Amino acid sequence: MSNPIRKMYIDGSWQPAISGQCREIINPFNSQVIAEVAEGDRRDAALALTAARRAFDGGSWSTISGAGRGDLLRKLAGRIEDEKETLAEIESLDTGKTIMESRWDMEDIISIFRYYADLAEQNGDEVINSPVPQSESRVVREPVGVCGQISPWNYPLLQATWKLAPALAAGCTVVIKPSEITPLSTIRLTELAAEIDFPPGVINTVLGPGVSVGAELAESPLADLVSFTGGIETGKSIMRAASANVKKIALELGGKNPNIIFADSDLDTALEYALNGIFFHAGQICSAGTRLLLEESIHDSFVDRLATRMARIQLGNGLKEGTQMGPLISSEHRAKVERYVAGGVEEGATLVLGGHRPENAELQKGFFFLPTLFTNCRDNMMIVQEEVFGPVVTVERFKGEDEAVRLANNTIYGLAGGLWTSDPERQKRVAAKLRFGTVWINDFNVYFAQAPWGGYKQSGFGRELGRHGLEEYTEVKHVFHNHNPEPFCWFGL
Ligand code: NAD
Numbered sequence: 001m002s003n004p005i006r007k008m009y010i011d012g013s014w015q016p017a018i019s020g021q022c023r024e025i026i027n028p029f030n031s032q033v034i035a036e037v038a039e040g041d042r043r044d045a046a047l048a049l050t051a052a053r054r055a056f057d058g059g060s061w062s063t064i065s066g067a068g069r070g071d072l073l074r075k076l077a078g079r080i081e082d083e084k085e086t087l088a089e090i091e092s093l094d095t096g097k098t099i100m101e102s103r104w105d106m107e108d109i110i111s112i113f114r115y116y117a118d119l120a121e122q123n124g125d126e127v128i129n130s131p132v133p134q135s136e137s138r139v140v141r142e143p144v145g146v147c148g149q150i151s152p153w154n155y156p157l158l159q160a161t162w163k164l165a166p167a168l169a170a171g172c173t174v175v176i177k178p179s180e181i182t183p184l185s186t187i188r189l190t191e192l193a194a195e196i197d198f199p200p201g202v203i204n205t206v207l208g209p210g211v212s213v214g215a216e217l218a219e220s221p222l223a224d225l226v227s228f229t230g231g232i233e234t235g236k237s238i239m240r241a242a243s244a245n246v247k248k249i250a251l252e253l254g255g256k257n258p259n260i261i262f263a264d265s266d267l268d269t270a271l272e273y274a275l276n277g278i279f280f281h282a283g284q285i286c287s288a289g290t291r292l293l294l295e296e297s298i299h300d301s302f303v304d305r306l307a308t309r310m311a312r313i314q315l316g317n318g319l320k321e322g323t324q325m326g327p328l329i330s331s332e333h334r335a336k337v338e339r340y341v342a343g344g345v346e347e348g349a350t351l352v353l354g355g356h357r358p359e360n361a362e363l364q365k366g367f368f369f370l371p372t373l374f375t376n377c378r379d380n381m382m383i384v385q386e387e388v389f390g391p392v393v394t395v396e397r398f399k400g401e402d403e404a405v406r407l408a409n410n411t412i413y414g415l416a417g418g419l420w421t422s423d424p425e426r427q428k429r430v431a432a433k434l435r436f437g438t439v440w441i442n443d444f445n446v447y448f449a450q451a452p453w454g455g456y457k458q459s460g461f462g463r464e465l466g467r468h469g470l471e472e473y474t475e476v477k478h479v480f481h482n483h484n485p486e487p488f489c490w491f492g493l
Contacts, residue, residue, distance in 0.1 A: 132482065282391045
């Protein structure tokens with residue numbers, strides 16, 4: 001390896017792991033080692049939290065003006081914009097996703113930093129109508145403090161940005177830990193931030209496994225909040241760990257998202273969005289629409305058209321223009337998807353297409369899996385209930401609106417769902433009955449900086465993006481000022 005080992009960024013300087021350990025980062029397209037990074041443990045995380053604590057308590061960030069913080073966030077957005085093509089390439093190399101998707105991610109990332117730069121400048125104080133004469137009552141929002149932030153491998157830089165931008169805008173200091181298998185874009189973002197004038201200790205980036213580095217961020221009394229995006233079981237362990245010092249928690253967990261298609265919808269458009277909803281990033285998206293609910297009368301024709309299109313999806317190197325779907329993230333993750341597919345067959349779902357690895361010689365070194373279609377699925381099947389996180393779609397049929405809503409809501413998750421119909425009254429009725437944090441009407445998988453994102457039920461709690469995303473990183477303080485206090489004589493007279 002000629003490239004230097006990428007280090008952690010703690011208290012304004014680049015540092016190797018205290019243990020001296022490193023980890024190889026693998027390109028999921030061909031299993032080649034693309035980088036070596038420091039592999040931290042609890043001690044590195046504790047060091048970073050101490051630096052963040054010092055920076056927060058010293059006020060070097062929280063007490064500068066919102067305009068000052070906004071300025072730096074806007075500068076960072078500018079640096080990302082200058083480097084967006086390189087960053088997109090890093091992301092595709094590390095995750096296997098297509099370069100087109102990585103480019104979209106970079107545009108989103110830039111707009112999110114700019115959005116929160118604007119919010120940082122706005123004074124969110126609220127004046128309350130006090131019932132006490134000659135008094136003044138104000139509600140102010142203050143930064144929550146030191147934030148541990150733990151992000152997943154599917155959207156490494158985008159998910160890091162959903163956390164970093166609002167936390168920094170609010171005046172918090174942060175220790176961010178990217179997924180240990182996809183840290184490269186977060187490291188590069190940290191390098192860009194280090195070139196700007198963020199005070200030392202405001203942004204700290206630590207690298208390493210969840211069970212040590214991540215667990216320290218969740219457990220340590222030095223952190224006031226932990227924000228986590230990842231799987232449901234990890235989320236539960238973070239909740240337990242965070243209870244040690246009654247830390248605030250924001251959890252963005254998985255999803256098993258229904259996409260309901262009524263017979264009266266624009267079926268050509270619905271088909272395109274169904275495909276996009278399932279197969280972007282090979283289905284490794286928390287909001288992937290992998291539960292397709294089709295109205296009885298259109299079921300067979302829609303399935304035929306879906307299967308025809310799925311069979312033509314071009315698998316390949318995400319960095320090559322023309323590739324439509326890349327590999328899964330790792331051989332372990334592919335094995336998990338394969339177990340789900342075998343389980344679906346055992347449960348009696350009909351495997352219409354895919355269900356195995358591709359045979360093309362040029363894809364054998366990567367972690368590829370073919371687009372897979374199951375029909376005759378029932379809502380009590382594991383393949384329908386559990387998050388597969390791969391290019392696997394299950395189709396259920398329904399008769400009428402009530403059944404569609406019942407099936408869609410029959411899940412422990414509540415992240416997002418879509419519905420397709422041209423009937424305006426039905427659009428309102430069904431959207432109101434769906435128990436998901438986001439409902440798309442005649443669209444799928446759309447999100448943007450200005451609107452909140454997060455889950456109902458076991459998809460987590462707390463919100464990212466939008467004004468709600470900023471508020472997650474604030475404490476609410478009531479400041480009451482009595483301008484004319486009169487003696488109130490009661491005790492010991
Ligand atoms: P994961 O839970 O395995 O890991 C996520 C992060 O948590 C990683 O950085 C990992 O190192 C860390 N981690 C693991 N164990 C930990 C522990 N015990 N303590 C602290 N940190 C720990 O998830 P993943 O496989 O990286 O990501 C896929 C999951 O993320 C899917 O379930 C997906 O739905 C979810 N996700 C949700 C959203 C959302 O917005 N709701 C967005 C993207 C991904």
